[in-house]
Amino acid sequence: MRKLKFFLILLLFSVGVQAQVTESTNFSIYYSSPKNYTIAGINVLGIRYLDTDVLIQISGLAVGDEIIVPGDQITTAIKKLWGHQMFSDVKIEASKIEGDKIWLDIYLQERPKLADVNFYGVSKGEKDDITEKVLLLKGSQVTDNQLNNAERIIKNIFLEKGFLNTDVNIVQRDDTASVNSVILDIYVDKKEKVKIDQIVFHGVTEVKEKMLRRAMKKTNEKRLKNFFLTKKFNEEKYEEDKQNVVNKYNEKGYRDATIVKDSISTVDEDLIRLDIWLDEGDKYYFGDIQWVGNTIYPGEYLDAYLGVKQGDVFDQKLLNKRLTEDEDAVSNLYLDNGYLFFDLNPVEARVENDTIDFEMRIREGNQATINKVLIEGNTKTHEHVARRELRTLPGDLFSKSRIIRSVRELSQLGHFDPEAINPNVIPHPENGTVDIKYELQEKANDQIELSGGWGANMFVGTVGLRFSNFSVRNIPNKEAWRPLPTGDGQTLSLRAQTSGKFYQSYSLSFVEPWFGGKKPNSFSFSFSHSRVNYSENNYYGSNYSPYGSAYGGYPGYGGYGGYGGGYYGGSSYYGGGYPGYYGGYPTYDPGDYYQYNDDNTSEDDQVQVTTRLALGYGYRLRWPDDFFTVYHELSLEHYKLQNMSGYYYFLSDDDGSGGGGFNNLSFKTAFGRNSVDNPLYSRSGSEFSVSLQFTPPFSLFNDVDYGDPDLSSEEKYKWIEYHKWNMKGAWFTPLTQDRNLVLHTKFEYGFLGYYDKDRRSPFERFRVGGSGMSGYNLYGSDIISLRGYKDYSLSRQTGSNMYNKLTMELRYPVTLKPSATIYVLGFLEAGNAWDDFERYNPFELKRSAGAGVRIFLPMFGLMGIDWGYGFDAVNGDTSVGKSQFHFVIGQQF
Template sequence: MSKRYLGVFILLLLSFTNYLNAQETSFDKGKKYILGGIEVTGVKGYNEQTVITYTGLRTGQEITVPGEQISEVISKLWGLNLFSDINVYKTKIEGNKIFLELNVTELPTLSDVKITGIKKKKIDDIEKDADLKKGKKVTESYISNTRNYLVNKYKKEGYLNTKVNINTIPDTSEVNAVKMVVGIDKGEKVKIKDISFNGNEKLSEKKLRSAMKNTKEKMVLRFWKKSKFIPEDFDADLVSIVDAYKEKGYRDARITRDSILYNDDSTIDIQIDLEEGDKYYFGEIDFVGNAAYTDEQLSRVLGLKKGDVYNGVLFDKRIADQTKPDGQDITNLYQNNGYLFSQINPVEVSAKNDTIDFEVRIIEGKLAYFENVTVTGNDKTNDHVIYRELRTKPGQLYSKDNVVRTIRELGQLGYFDPESIAPEILDPNPQNGTVGINYAVAEKGSSQIELQGGYGGGGFIGTLGLSFNNFSIRNIFNKEAYKPVPMGDGQRLSLRLQASRFFQTYSFSFVEPWMGGKKPVQFSTSINRTLQFRYNPRTGDADKDQRFVITGATVGLAKRLNWPDNYFQLSHALSFQHYDLQNYQTSLFNFPNGYSNNLAYTIALSRNNTSVNPIFPMAGSEFSISLKLTAPYSLFNNIDYANLGDDPDYQTVGPNNEIIPDAEKIDQEKYKWLEFYKVKFSGNWYTNLFAKLVMKTGMEFGFLGAYNQDRGVIPFERFFLGGDGLGNYTLDGRENIQLRGYPNQSLSGNDGSTVYNKFSLEMRYPITLKPTASIYALSFLEGGASYDNLESYNPFDLKRSAGLGVRIFMPAFGLLGIDFGYGFDPIPGQIEPSGWQTHFIIGQQF
């Protein structure tokens, strides 16, 4: 055989051999097989059977190789986020049986984290916020996300040069585990040294810097907004600069360039280049597509007319104010009256010379009605307590205003975190004109315990108080409802005990906000008893043979009104107090033994439309005017109080056997039934200045009068001005009026005052408004004065003060606070200013 044919033969032989080998090791692609078995390789922390279970495959089942079943297995395993690599191999084929190998590479598990470069007390928060916890699967994505989170976190605090280095080290003490070392180098905080503008002629640099609400230059005296550069805030401020021009008519104003220059002293300079453009004016503003409202009605809401200086920001707000859910704009006009599906689109149709014409194109759509209204998240509060407060009902015409009002009502209940109440629009159907809504709430603790002690009144004073603000009296005999007390029906029950060596006070109150469950008619009742013992100067102890006992009860009804609007409430209360002196000498009376009764009726009109959070209102107002009065007994008892001392029944024999008026009997007659009327007014207004900075302004006035001047003004029910305003233990119905910067009750005489007025201004800023604790800081200016009668009343002759404070509200303990106030004026009888005073606030109103 020639070499040529020999070579061809060898090539054919090799090809045939390769063909046979291929027949032994290949399989038909897309052919169906019976799964003969699965082998799992590469596992470390899991056993083979667990992984096989994850796949869903089982021996004996028919599979197609390759096919969708194998792809689904791989996708399912990837979805577990447990592996970094997954491969499926064929190991052998026996007839119609196929055997597979599943090779996986497990992700390592985080066993320990060490963070360096920050203070130890910050580490726990970092681990929690960055989700650095034991057991997490460590991937490249996890490491990258952690690094990015930390860099961005510190950039927001002004550390623009933050560097984060993350390393992982195998943990030999555990299977397939790694330790993580996170090194944080924040660098120095970068502050803004200078912000300069180029190209601005129409607006001053001061005006432009003022428009930048978040990006501020470094300034020693600025404490409410620190100088730091945050990219997101800076971008928002660039938009605010353009808006400042739009508000003045410069529609075409734009920023052509902004740059950041780094200085050697770890500060930066910001340069902003501007093109201002020309000033524009509004031309014709036409409405197209409106049928529900006339052009005149819409123009009144828009509030802009031809010839006005162009104001793009105001124009947009009058169309749809994104900053106020209850804004006075055209969009809300439609949405408050059922047009949920309406669309309002302003279009610039012409710009000639300096005049811009607009069309406001309106698609009104179909009226929408609520189909389903639900509430979720209430585990303790019963459904009926929530649903009775809803302003949105199934079958009712949609109203955005009612949705906003419902959020307020739920927040004002005090049972839910007002910051997290979120309405969710469900299944809007423009064709059928229906929509559903769900209010998601998060419950918080609504009961409070008051446990405190202090020194005052000659001894230690202890207080124990329990307030259950979401009580259920109908379940009071239901053992299963005690968790720890029956809750969920929206009733309020309070118990309070205060005692020392010299007095004991007990009180109980109950409030049902919906008497009968059908209408918002509030029923309230309270009873109280106080025992006051005389101080014995010889022993320094209480003389329990000398006592002053007060027993009282009050019943009240309050009803929500629909006129003048549905924020008003009219309340009535009937109260009775019995004062009993037993061998007790006091300046209140001229008799050591005797009694006095106080049966009074109180009517009050109040209005409260403050925003959602009752602890920290950001908008709205609240005021109350009340009249408390007794029957005019002197009009029909035929007693001449001016000449009572001339009556033999009210005379006694003097030390020289002369006949003199009996002061004890006279006072006993005068005060057997107290006769008076009391008028009070209080009002507070809340204004959101910017961000969450809130200005609260307030005023108060009170007057105690007498029907019969011969009887005079009673020694009870008087006003005592000055200090923290805490009641402590008061025996005579007095009202303690807060005026910080002065000692308690120091601005009224020993017997109190019959007239007072007070003015206040507070600036409030929240530190946190979380359900567990709401904290805000405040500064204040106050002025007030009290007077013995109307003749000496001068509303402008005030005792003034200023100061700082902080408030902490915790659901379990109520309101706590401290104020440092400086009184600028002297206390009556002194010549030096009152100076600095420290006041502790416990359980007062917000």
């Protein structure tokens, strides 16, 4: 057609120019009489934005070329110009002919440019998704192919979301504000989302259908049991799930199982039915397994390592896992011993009846040694900080497990994005060596805390700085102050908190993880000082305060009463308390506690000053394995109390000031193991620790009768004594193939013991319940979280001597980017606190459940919020549980 069109144009042209052409050049053009011409000139018309010289080159025509008119050269030129899809019209005409010379005009109509795109029938989020994938760029030329692709991509976007019947209509209209420009109006009618009404299997006799339906992870029927599963139909996921059905048969020994055919039929406008016909085939079993080519490990050893026995049901998935995928797979046995070039090929040697014999063909190759170990991407952290954590050293044999361990250790540093650590293995088979390049990505992990909060009728402001990659040795180096010397992996923390006259707290800590620089022996130093003046806040003297000097507690429960004749005697919140637990304190008249009631009639302030200094030293063990650590800490804590008899049971105004100076000199040893893969979002591994903190048994060194009621509080507790045991364990188990859904289980146990029954420590107790956020240490106690209950509500007002806690969490990440780690969680929790072994009951736990979110921002650390519901009453009181919200800052549960 284009040839005919071109010829007709030339025919008309010849009539129009005949008067201008001499008789000697007069001619008639017919198909039957083509003529040779030499191109004397080429002119391109109709173009505003494109280079005419480039267009002439695209056409393939050039001045001086000989062409036949009519002929294939003109047709080919037109096809080339059309092929670039930049023009809506292409014509070539002869503007002049003289003898055997011809001048050509190429007429081109440029395609319109895109001025704007409007979407109709979609949400803003869907519009953004379409815009990102379709890439309709303003100013680009609009082509038919572009529009067809846009329609196809938009339909696929909604197809993935279950809208199988989506209509897309793209309308072009001229842009009146711009020449040769169009506006695209894209109308999208998603119609109803299509869900799966029923999945029908045909030919299934040997495997339960519910097992096959579970194998189809993304293709589920619209049933109540699948409430939390997707029911929408996705064709791509459906193809994957059909293969999952076949794989499930393979796991059961049906190696030849196939899907013969399947069909999709419409049940309703938004419902479809899937029919799947299967040929199950026969059930097979493992037969004899022979190892060929193995010289390092004998066949019997490899058989035991493989764990597959003759007569076991054939399972292709299990075989693959035991050969190459599991952490203790056969291939890793070689890869951990330097055989990087090892190759294993399982071959079915014989299939007889229902038995399959295998021949495991091994090519061991030579052991590979590590040549170079490179580190890239550490822009702030000094290389030696990363290198000292590596378990792969030049000259060592290649080991896959050591590479995995090195990645784990780099993640634990906290200086690099754990998701971006990439160990790049570069083999050199020509000389039997391998280079390992650890590609790192720095992340900000210094933290600043600027916060303020209102509670207990006061405003509390906090300023905190945590430098997690500090460098002490670079302090004299002025050039290293940007703004502080960094790069050596040391931790320096400074924190100040105040509410004015009522409360001030200051702390400083420093940790060197490689003390001396040669071994991973940590040294730590910490100092803290706090002062609380309860007289400056009426909240702590009111009956509405859980801390009131009268222990008024929560209104309606009669307060905590006095201590005469028992720990919480009288009509206490605890229903009469626990009479005789401390053998009573007859000198402590309950009336003494009420002298600091609502109006606080004391002339002197009620003040608690706490000062603590601690030195710590930790090191790794090599046995039982190098995940084990030991940590020792020596600490001295001094409590100075004034008029605090209303807050501590052991104080009496008879002492003169309701206080005194009390000292806590203790030594702590902690033995633990930590194999967690990622400190921010842990997917695998475990944590376990046992610790003992104890003071010297001062009561054994003197002849003081601490049961003497005339002994003053300061004399009795000037040097407190105790032994304190803690045991904790946590496991992280990935539940999905992508390892994102994680089950976190945890247990905790704590016990505070004594050397002398008449001298039990009033400090270092456990206060259980709530968020675990102490704010400040009012009573020298360990704060234990238990979500779903009010703070400290499961223990006595001054703490308990024992506690148990069990936790189960499901976690799923929202984002794991270096700029923010965010994950959601759901939890079940149970715990309780007791005063001694006589009342201890590990089955008497207070239960709760709930959900929450955690957000880790490098600048501010960990933050989160939980909603919990406490199911059980505490000593008959149901108000301490039920619906509770808890805020988390800077800690993990």
